[in-house]
Amino acid sequence: MSECVIPTLTSLEVVASKSVLPGGWKADLSNLKVLDLTLPVTELLRRTTSRLPQDVIDAIVKGRDAEEEGSRAFNTLNDMVRNINLSDGQVTPLCQDTGSIIFWVRHPFGLSQLAARKQIRAAVVQATKNVWLRPNCVESLSGKNSGNNMDPFHEHHPAIHFEEWDKPEIEISVMQKGGGCENVGAQYRLPDATIGAGRDIKGVRKCIIDAVVKAQGQGCSPGILGVAIGGDRVTGYEKSKELILRKLGTANADPKMDAFEKELTNDLNTLGIGPMGYGGNTTVLGVMVEEMYRHPASFYVSISYMCWSSRRGTLTIGTNGEPSFD
Amino acid sequence: MIRLTTPITEDQIRQLKVGDEVLLNGRVVLSRDIGHKFMKEQKPEWLKPILENMVIYHCGPVVRKNEDGTWSFVAAGPTTSIREEPYQADVIETYKVRGVIGKGGMGKKTSEGLQKSGAVYLHATGGAGSLLAERVKRVVDVKMLEEFGSPEAFWIIEVEDFPLVVTMDSHGGSLHEIVLAQSQERAKALTS
Numbered sequence: 064m065s066e067c068v069i070p071t072l073t074s075l076e077v078v079a080s081k082s083v084l085p086g087g088w089k090a091d092l093s094n095l096k097v098l099d100l101t102l103p104v105t106e107l108l109r110r111t112t113s114r115l116p117q118d119v120i121d122a123i124v125k126g127r128d129a130e131e132e133g134s135r136a137f138n139t140l141n142d143m144v145r146n147i148n149l150s151d152g153q154v155t156p157l158c159q160d161t162g163s164i165i166f167w168v169r170h171p172f173g174l175s176q177l178a179a180r181k182q183i184r185a186a187v188v189q190a191t192k193n194v195w196l197r198p199n200c201v202e203s204l205s206g207k208n209s210g211n212n213m214d215p216f217h218e219h220h221p222a223i224h225f226e227e228w229d230k231p232e233i234e235i236s237v238m239q240k241g242g243g244c245e246n247v248g249a250q251y252r253l254p255d256a257t258i259g260a261g262r263d264i265k266g267v268r269k270c271i272i273d274a275v276v277k278a279q280g281q282g283c284s285p286g287i288l289g290v291a292i293g294g295d296r297v298t299g300y301e302k303s304k305e306l307i308l309r310k311l312g313t314a315n316a317d318p319k320m321d322a323f324e325k326e327l328t329n330d331l332n333t334l335g336i337g338p339m340g341y342g343g344n345t346t347v348l349g350v351m352v353e354e355m356y357r358h359p360a361s362f363y364v365s366i367s368y369m370c371w372s373s374r375r376g377t378l379t380i381g382t383n384g385e386p387s388f389d
Numbered sequence: 390m391i392r393l394t395t396p397i398t399e400d401q402i403r404q405l406k407v408g409d410e411v412l413l414n415g416r417v418v419l420s421r422d423i424g425h426k427f428m429k430e431q432k433p434e435w436l437k438p439i440l441e442n443m444v445i446y447h448c449g450p451v452v453r454k455n456e457d458g459t460w461s462f463v464a465a466g467p468t469t470s471i472r473e474e475p476y477q478a479d480v481i482e483t484y485k486v487r488g489v490i491g492k493g494g495m496g497k498k499t500s501e502g503l504q505k506s507g508a509v510y511l512h513a514t515g516g517a518g519s520l521l522a523e524r525v526k527r528v529v530d531v532k533m534l535e536e537f538g539s540p541e542a543f544w545i546i547e548v549e550d551f552p553l554v555v556t557m558d559s560h561g562g563s564l565h566e567i568v569l570a571q572s573q574e575r576a577k578a579l580t581s
Contacts, residue, residue: 135554142514142552149519150464158518159451159464159540194463197451197540206423208538243469243492243515259580269580276576279569281469281493283515330579334572339492339515341554342568372516 067127068144070120072151078114081154082106089384092231095173103378103386104186104235110388111237111376112161112195114151118311119287119348119373120144126285126338126345136343140285143338143371154195158372161196162239164212164221167305169234176225180217183235187212187221199242224301231382236308239374244286245367247278250300253362262362267292267352268327270364275331275347280340283370287311288350291365293357299365306351307369308377315352324350338371348373392550396442397487399507405555407562411511413551416529417490419446419544421468423537425476432483439532439545440484444511447473447491449540451518452528460528462546464518467492470510478502494556494565503559510557512564524551 083106090098127140150157164187168179190196191212200220201208214220251270253262258273260266271290278286289306291299315321327350337343348371357363377389393401395415405411418440420428428436451464470477470491477499480486487508489495492515503509513521525546532543556564 142517146517146520155519156451156464158516159466194453272576276572334575336572
């Protein structure tokens with residue numbers, strides 16, 4: 064089984080034909096009070112859970128092609144491409160761990176966050192009913208599953224980050240972040256004597272290498288890293304996750320960080336961990352780093368690890384009210 | 390490629406070595422975090438005939454209930470196994486389990502358990518939810534569904550040519566240990 068599997072995603076027309084949105088659905092952005100986001104967000108989840116972004120697929124294929132044909136690493140990446148094809152064709156979840164569901168909502172003045180929260184929660188319940196999402200929200204101590212992905216306290220799941228902006232359109236991004244990769248995320252406080260990391264870019268690099276070595280294959284490598292330098296314990300982690308929304312292959316706006324990311328990606332891929340920790344040249348698909356401000360006494364490096372099945376998507380409701388998905 | 394069908398004998402297991410590729414057939418029992426804690430602490434008798442010479446799969450599937458009341462697996466890749474490290478060796482010994490399927494590998498305690506009891510750790514490709522669900526031919530039964538919830542229940546399934554790699558064998562071999570040691574060496578060189 065060492066032939067190169069070619070990604071064969073269904074066309075965007077076919078994807079659109081399976082949409083839960085009625086044909087010609089449009090939002091009236093001049094009357095935000097009556098806007099109902101339930102259906103477009105349900106459609107966003109349908110796409111995200113079953114179809115990987117093209118840049119992620121391209122990176123997996125590129126990694127596969129850099130492995131020795133017939134090697135375990137090559138075969139594993141090949142199986143990942145097979146899985147991508149299957150899920151897209153069937154509209155079934157790429158992975159049984161459909162993750163924690165995290166939203167970022169950017170909206171103009173006038174949108175009710177209370178109403179939007181209700182609608183987004185309704186969309187998640189519907190997507191769970193449709194078997195696009197696994198019920199992944201359990202009470203911590205008893206382990207009791209709420210069954211519909213809802214945290215009854217309306218606080219933590221699904222996580223929804225709202226931000227008002229000065230543009231007229233609405234943008235909703237979602238990430239489905241699996242538990243395996245979430246568990247291998249790490250936060251370092253510099254200086255860190257245990258790994259010999261000081262308060263400089265070399266120290267940051269040590270943290271990142273350390274986290275990837277500790278993760279081995281457990282986060283479903285090849286992974287994608289979001290790294291926030293600075294911030295506090297909360298904002299650093301929050302930023303590190305948001306960074307994973309960036310498309311692979313796009314440049315960091317800061318040329319210094321861009322060079323750092325590229326060098327790190329190359330270095331990490333010499334660690335030999337490989338796909339699923341089986342050994343190989345493809346340990347990460349990309350690294351996204353951003354520098355934040357911090358308290359003079361605190362120097363955190365927060366690292367979020369995303370699995371190869373990087374399920375993310377963005378719904379934009381444009382000024383003409385038409386929804387588009389990316 | 391080695392074809393194995395459950396139930397598996399200790400003799401068959403002892404022949405497997407790290408790196409062997411296996412296509413598994415027959416019954417497999419799903420269990421993960423709550424199940425392992427339950428098995429170690431409560432040691433339910435009713436599970437013994439279900440698990441003897443069988444294979445446990447660390448997996449919390451996405452399932453669909455069909456109109457006729459039967460179940461179908463929609464996505465069923467492995468979950469990270471290391472969380473079961475405190476329980477696995479005991480579970481293998483108590484229930485005479487011959488194999489454990491998961492991802493990411495397990496630690497020293499489990500490796501010792503594999504050697505002592507005659508069992509192997511089989512690695513499946515993480516994230517390949519649809520691909521692996523395709524190899525699930527039938528859901529035979531489910532236990533503790535109400536109590537544990539669907540991702541944690543003991544699903545009893547039949548698989549056909551389920552693709553796996555032996556990454557920890559019953560002789561103390563572990564691919565995970567080798568890759569870890571090599572990557573730690575390389576990390577040292579990168580940061581010196």
